Amino acid sequence: MDYAVETFSLTKIFSDWWGRAKVYAVDDLNLQIRTNEVFGLLGPNGSGKTTTIKMLLGLLHPTKGKCLMLGGDGSDPKINARIGFLPEESYLYRYLNARETLDFYGRLFKLPAKVRKMRIEALLDMVGLKAVANRSVGTYSKGMARRIGLAQALINDPELLILDEPTTGLDPIGTRQIKDLIIKLAQRGKTILLCSHLLADVEDVCDRIAILYGGKIQTQGQVRDLLQQTNKRQITTDVISDATVEKIKKLIHAENAEFEITSPMDRLESFFIRTVETAQRQAQSTSGAVSTTKISDFLEKDAKVESILDKLVSSPVVEESPEKVITTEKVEAGKSDIPEPNKQLLSELTGSKATSRIDKTPKEELTEKVEAGEANQEEKINRDILNRLVSSPESQEKKERQAGGDGDE
């Protein structure tokens, strides 16, 4: 089996100034992350997630054990060239602006000037910072800095993407976008190591997870397997008459099963995205990030294409993404009416059809990948459980009383 990341009883003990062992940050960790897998590393604060990543990347030396990334050492430039890394916080040069920042990182990857330029524009567009790209990064808000950090991690179109709490500080649209991005990248055959304690993020995108506590793995396995409640079923319908409901009730009583009926609640995420979309449609100006859920072309290219680089270089920038160019101009103008492509995208996102796209499409793809030929119904049930887990505890109780769950169709 080919592993993208592999650790062998990896241990990190931090000792104090006198050399006495103080903290067992990572304790005998054996991780195997398969190629083309979205792997979630979960755990409470201080459980050793970041420390594990730092050891993978050679920023810390393991006290014991060893780790491999893409079959090599994490401090080998050849391996580094194929990795994208988003650290826990955005550590950026405050005096550079967004474009200069990305250019700097692009140069570190020795990207040819043309490719670099193209990708910078594409990434700026994707993370919604094109309009503020000439402001120095030091003046950015936390989430804006985070977005630049993400763009930086993607500039080399990495095979293995290591994200340490990528969604902290990001608005829901940004969060949604990262999740979509992760799914897209996974479709293209990339491997993603995602560290987080935001369960909502993880369950939406991860194939497998491991939960760390005190530097040790507590559980590990496929998200589906870990979360599925095999003793429950969920049915979601359009509005139906009370008479039909009664009929269904009878049917269920016949099977001696418990049930509840409610109208499904909208998820706050979809609601938020819709609100922002409305504001954007009204062309209110912002000096923050302009959120879209677009993903840069070069990251979406089919993995089978032999050399994406060649393709990118060979076609001129404008031809490559005419839609993008128009968008940018409009966005920069700020108060002009909303550009056509953007509107489409957003309404796609928030409209009734779109909502299903957001929540359903990824899940479906995921499920397909995990287990081909899964029955449709079962999948829906599974998703319901996931959704329940995402929502906060108070609302969860309420939801459990409601028969329809919180599906969004």
Next chain:
Amino acid sequence: MNSIWAVAKNTIKQALRMKIAVVFIILLLALLPVLGVSTTGDETIKGRLQTFISYGLSLTSFLLCLLTIAISIYTVTNDIKEKQIFTIITKPIRRFEFLTGKLLGVILLDMLLLVIFSIIIYSIAVYMPKFYQVNSVELAQAKTEFFTARAALVIPQQDFTEQARERFNKLKAEDALPENMSPAEVIREINNQMQVLSRAADIGDGIEWEFENVKPLADSIFIRFKYEVLQETPDSRIYSRWVVGDPHSVRTGEPGKTPVFVQDYRHTTETFHEIEIPSEVIPESGKLAVVFYNYPSNDTVVMFPKDGMEVLFKADNFTMNFIRSVILILSRLVFLTCLGILTSTFLSFPVAILLCLVLFVTASFSGFVLESFDFLSRNVGILYTYTLKWIVQILPEFDKYNPTKFLVPARLLSWSFVGQCILFMVCIKSFLLLVLAFLIFTYREIAKIVV
């Protein structure tokens, strides 16, 4: 290369963002012209020029040294402290390439600043005679004694060890040896005294020196000297006669093919003076005799200090000399950059700065420090010999390669001397520091937090 260059470029930006860089630059830009106007020296234009060059260049060099130390340390330690380095060294760049980029950035910035300030100093110096509207005599003096580069022939060091040993044996036979002194010390002392004697002229007596290979490139050669006296004369001046010419003619008084230069002077003691002598007195053989006669009216013995008497002749022009001076300063900055980068691979900003400043000061007075250590070592012994002395010797000798020492007396700063400086200071010492820095940095745990 692309990535090293990216780091270098970023380093320059970072440095310029650092407030103290801007403060230093403004300070220098303001001070240099002020220096140009306010320096007086001995009121002659040559004196003004000498003082200006001396202060201007020293100040520039000193401030740039401080700036270099600060920037090179800041740029590395800050990247570690603010953790930007996490996203840099996880990119396909080796750690030594990162440091090389930092080094390159600081050195490029240094070069840029050095060129700017050198041009300012040079322009002020060249413009100064016009500014003061000096008369032609002073102007000529400035031309021949400042705006030039002169090679020097110094008195060959005579070795009196043999005589000293003989004298020692004699003293020993007479049992007149001083107490508390080892034989070696006694011999050294006797040797020193004989050296001094050989450079001294008794009352009403003279000294004769003979120089070889005197090749004048210009119309004049110069004798540069300083008097020291045993007993101060009433007006602090020495009445003297200087005779310069073909050794044979000078000794015998017979006229030769070339004329003999004879002139009486009154010169103050304890300062350097120059006598201009027409080149026509030099015979074809290139041998030149110089005689100093101490008039009896002085009523004191006159001595010339160790480097207090030399024959100077033009060998190059001021501009080239100035350029070579700037190269000396640059080597110094390169060394300090490497030192700064080395210390910042394992120390935090304040500690690294402190260490570098101590080493910088030590290097600036390395001659003095070594001497005083030598003196101390009689008591301190091996401990010192194997620790401090070793460190001091590893440091470059900034005082030896101090350009003002050459520019003020308009002395030729030869390419071979500059080459020697580059070889020792840059190619060997800086390189060693850099290799050490690479090693430490490569094996260092970057993300380790030391509280």
